[in-house]
Amino acid sequence: MKMKSIFIIMSVFSFFQQLFAQTITQKQIFAEELSKINSLEKGIEQAEMVVKYLLQEHYTPSISICVTKRGFPIWEQGYGYADIENKVPVNTRETLYRIASVSKPLTGVSLTLMQEQGWIDWNCSLYDYVPYFPKKEYDFTVKQLAGHLAGIRAYKGKEVFLDKFMSIKEGIGVFAQDPLLFEPGTKYFYNSYDFNLIALAMQEARKEPFEWYVTHNVLQPLGMNHTFPDMGGLSPNQSVPYSVDKKKQFKKASEVNNFFKLGGGGFLSTAYDVNLLGQAILSKSFLETEYQEQMLTSQHLNNGQETGYGVGWQSTKDWRGRTYYGHIGNGIGGYAWFYVYPEEEIVFTFLFNVTNPSINDYMHRIMDCILKGAEYKEYTTNNYPIIKKVEETEKLSRES
Secondary structure, eight states: OHHHHHHHHHHHHHHHHHHHHHOOOHHHHTTSOGGGOOSHHHHHHHHHHHHHHHHHTTSOSEEEEEEEETTEEEEEEEEEEEETTTTEEOOTTTOBEEOGGGHHHHHHHHHHHHHHHTSOOTTSBGGGTOTTSOOOSSOOBHHHHHTTOSOOOOOOTTGGGOOSOOOHHHHGGGTTTSOOSSOTTSOOOOOSHHHHHHHHHHHHHHTSOHHHHHIIIIIHHHTOTTOEEOOSSOOTTBOOOEEEOTTSOEEEOOOOOOGGGHHHHOEEEOHHHHHHHHHHHHHTOSSOHHHHHHHHSOOBOTTSOBOSBOSSSEEEEOTTSOEEEEEEEEETTEEEEEEEETTTTEEEEEEESBSOOOOHHHHHHHHHHHHHHHTTOOOSSOOOHHHHHHHHHHHHHHHO
16 A cells, blocks of 8 residues: 555655646747757757747747748648647648738749739739729829838728638628728738738739739749638638637637638748748749739839838848848737748748737747758759749740
């Protein structure tokens, strides 16, 4: 009996010892000085500690990660559950997430390609393509919309929770009758409805659905074969969208239908696919250089002040003064970070199946650790899949 009691006590002690050994504290994840990271493996180890902390503290049910340098995967892994109830693991190349506003860089590339092809002129008025949009006090261009300079309003009330299927054309009715907030070009005002109008203008210019153009001219050529419009409900292989309640417990997020705002926040994708979009930018093999530079150059206010935003892309400096292009996405049941570092030649993609986890400081730490560690991983060549695809496409074109 005595030995049995001792065994029980030791078992309980062992359980709690293991429990506390596995628990990661906030202090721990920021303890290591970046200067002490002297290998990619060390950088990933420190970054992974933050990832595990975010899962442990219920910031998100899962994280899908794809990080590449010169096209080579240096950290590609899924963590947590895409579906908590059924304990479905994350596959970085197949598990779909709502990428929210990371849809904007995809639309930016599509618009730029259409500009390059001569189907649209983004310096023209929106009304040249969408004459039925109610006239406002001031005129504005497609490019001003793409840089959030047009004065279109943002979401009101519970509009972000709309759960009704609307076409892109029908969707502009949500805000069409509202006046501009300011004279175009005088202020920068971030919103998603700008991209509703851009998608509609592209659709009218080509006389085909916006999603058709994006799929056939951008997604397929880039090999982004797991990127689709969010049609509402749950698509095959899609991670379950969650929100967090006041007790830090996960609950299924409100049902929404994001199709009407496809261009600004309505795509589903994988970490791997989104990373391919970043690789297309780094490789400079998809868009003509002249047009890509225009897309990634910060727009200006009428007074000359830079906005830090190009055509669908944030184009500015990060928290440590490093140049990057990219976007953060925040929607109902979906959150995303997508950063392209041209000098370091690194693309970061992080996807989460949760509404706004408020993790900026943690993301900064993760990326700092990887950027530091990646300094010790050199590649003398590149491995951009898009270069191979573009070359294959050109070869087929020549042969035909």
